[in-house]
Amino acid sequence: MPELPEVEVVRRGIATWVSGRTIETTQVLHSRAVRNHTGGPKDFARRLKGRTVVSVNRRGKFMWLSLDDDHALVTHLGMSGQVLVQPLDAEPEKHMRVRCTFTDGGRAMHFVDQRTFGGMAIHELVEVDHGQWVPEPVVHIARDPLDPFFDPDSFITGIRKKNTQVKRAILDQTLISGIGNIYADESLWRAKIHWATPTNRLTKIQASTLLQHATQVMVEALDQGGTSFDSLYVNVNGESGYFSRELNAYGREGEPCDRCGSIMVREAFANRSSFRCPRCQRKPKAVKT
């Protein structure tokens, strides 16, 4: 499942293979993949024709290819999205949704997405703070911890003002972006914080520690090419990451905690799962789980 490190790996790959190239043709093979493009599939393809990719950028899990007309091709991988750079004669992937070819006749860019939670759309670039430009759908997304302009103090103040559970808060992309279910569980395990801890009960030190661990775990994952459990996450060359071997919490139900040896548990959380150590991450008092 692509979270910040996985998206960054893909961004780097696309930047290497696609920057400076001009799009010749675009095929939309599944209209849902461009559902967020207001003009529909035909307009999507028409507007990309002849556009040159200036740069490839990212904020949190959103990625965009800045084009030479003040617009951007916004790409979100959702849960199962992949962007692959393939030879022109490559066999199309079973779940290929969008395919772009380039005027130089080189490798094509494939957007592949089994569950179609991801998608592509063209949006105008909007100027935000620090003189940066982001696509309109990304304006409300908070900066991620790898962003040089990320403000830790603002995060610490913001999370302590909220009235919710800590895991809900760090999954809220308007407070801090890039964290998904896997890295949320890993960060909370490292910080020894229970996922249901009320945010307004967090001390400054706890909030700061959590942020440091969230940042660190994503940096480590990035260094190893991201987390991969199966073929649903790969880089632009179709290769999997290795960070799943380093996970301490996510998916480890029934296994001993790497810190204290207690048996890890899985609990229902917001229609999904949360993994924790029952000893290291004790349930806060008077909290229903």
Next chain:
DNA sequence: GTTACGACCTGCGAGC
């Protein structure tokens, strides 16, 4: 304004 929750979607494995 803030928070919680369901819907969207497809492949896979478990259970019958």
Next chain:
DNA sequence: TGCTCGCAGGTCGTAA
């Protein structure tokens, strides 16, 4: 063997 059901989970719209 084939069918049904639950699960995986990021984002958005809607309800409270």
